[in-house]
Amino acid sequence: MASTAQSIIDGTSVTRVERASTLGACGALLHRDFVLAWRRRGELFLPLLYAVIVAALFPFALGPDPELLVRIAGGVLLVIVILAMLPALESMFRADLEDGTLEQWLLAPQPLALLALTRVIAHWLTTVLPLIIVMPLLGALLNLPVKVLPVLIVALLLATPLLVLLGSVLSALAAGARRSGILMALMLLPLAVPVVIFAAGAIAAAQSGMPFIAPLTWLAAALILAIVLAPLACAAALKIAVES
Amino acid sequence: MTTPPALAAPLLSARRLAFSRNDEPVFGPLDFSLGRGETLLVEGDNGSGKTTLLRVLAGMLPPGEGDIRLDGQPASRDSRNGRLLWLGHRSGMNESLSARENLEFLAGLYGVRPGATAELAMERVGIAGWIDEPLRALSAGQKKRVGLARLLLVPGDVWLLDEPYANLDRHGIELVNALIAEHCAGGGAALVTSHGAVRFADSRARHIRLVA
Numbered sequence: 001m002a003s004t005a006q007s008i009i010d011g012t013s014v015t016r017v018e019r020a021s022t023l024g025a026c027g028a029l030l031h032r033d034f035v036l037a038w039r040r041r042g043e044l045f046l047p048l049l050y051a052v053i054v055a056a057l058f059p060f061a062l063g064p065d066p067e068l069l070v071r072i073a074g075g076v077l078l079v080i081v082i083l084a085m086l087p088a089l090e091s092m093f094r095a096d097l098e099d100g101t102l103e104q105w106l107l108a109p110q111p112l113a114l115l116a117l118t119r120v121i122a123h124w125l126t127t128v129l130p131l132i133i134v135m136p137l138l139g140a141l142l143n144l145p146v147k148v149l150p151v152l153i154v155a156l157l158l159a160t161p162l163l164v165l166l167g168s169v170l171s172a173l174a175a176g177a178r179r180s181g182i183l184m185a186l187m188l189l190p191l192a193v194p195v196v197i198f199a200a201g202a203i204a205a206a207q208s209g210m211p212f213i214a215p216l217t218w219l220a221a222a223l224i225l226a227i228v229l230a231p232l233a234c235a236a237a238l239k240i241a242v243e244s
Numbered sequence: 245m246t247t248p249p250a251l252a253a254p255l256l257s258a259r260r261l262a263f264s265r266n267d268e269p270v271f272g273p274l275d276f277s278l279g280r281g282e283t284l285l286v287e288g289d290n291g292s293g294k295t296t297l298l299r300v301l302a303g304m305l306p307p308g309e310g311d312i313r314l315d316g317q318p319a320s321r322d323s324r325n326g327r328l329l330w331l332g333h334r335s336g337m338n339e340s341l342s343a344r345e346n347l348e349f350l351a352g353l354y355g356v357r358p359g360a361t362a363e364l365a366m367e368r369v370g371i372a373g374w375i376d377e378p379l380r381a382l383s384a385g386q387k388k389r390v391g392l393a394r395l396l397l398v399p400g401d402v403w404l405l406d407e408p409y410a411n412l413d414r415h416g417i418e419l420v421n422a423l424i425a426e427h428c429a430g431g432g433a434a435l436v437t438s439h440g441a442v443r444f445a446d447s448r449a450r451h452i453r454l455v456a
Binding site: 019020028029031032035036039040095096098099101103104105106107108109110242243 | 302305306324326329330332333336337338339340341345348349352353356
């Protein structure tokens, strides 16, 4: 039953109620998250600033050895991006749990897992994509070889959504807990290690002129699996968060 | 869904409904039914389980014992399907967004009543002038009115209102009573909790009294 007959509030006319479509609901959530991100653009700028500062400090701390920088740049940039995106991951559902928005998610006639996936997409677009966009600048700061840059960017485009998906489950689980930041870091670490290994593997292979497709395909496979499974787990965790 | 028994069945009913937290009974067992056009007032002192009862009915807490039926069918997430509207202590709205943005987002989730718009709903609750202000600029009572505007904007059969009178002035209380009366006259139903300090408009409305 897509719609039910019901009178409007003044009781004068009986017409059909328009039920919200799932696509429309996801669009409304995306729009809301973008508006909120724009209102808090100062906050969103912080991870970017952090990444630029760390990337700028590294060459000073290691000394003027271009050869050393070329060797480590890819790995360092990978870790910088992961660390920069970690703080925002923790609060993915925090505000919505506190102001009761999650209660409305739960009661709305929409699949919770799809709302969770939409939130993941909005989160990735607003907090992680800017980090990837400044990658050429950060690569230049760390003397990253130009031929490695595209591989690094593709590896990040695959690895960061995967991490946000994993993080969404943990964030939903930890949403009710106080000071969940350190908890998040501890829980995400073991899950992030394989992602880092494959991404770093692709970068190292590209650097030494070897084929780098295999590790990237592994990342892509893991990403597809996570797109299917993580929202379901996230939805279950959100239910628990609202119930407790 | 068009079988005669389902039509005859009450909109929302509960049988031997009880809830316990850590083996401590919170409320129940309760038996009640709520038909179209009816209002049920849930009274009780603070901590007597009013909010818990509403959360169980809304499906945000699993019932410990007994069952809940919607149109005679066992209630589940699928059968609730947005037909139950919940207005709790937490508004479900983001403080950084304006009333219009919040209402439009919730309308996106739930759908819209025919002919209803955010402006009309805000006008009805008497704060049309605040529609584009961020919610954090509004007083507690005004935020409550925005929550009421949501009930007017989105479709739903059963209103589950947890302390709708809190933070409202005398006119606000009259407004809540008028909205509930209109909703019920239009074929809806409402379950309203109160700690008993407010006089409910419809003295014929049935009561459930919870004791701690």
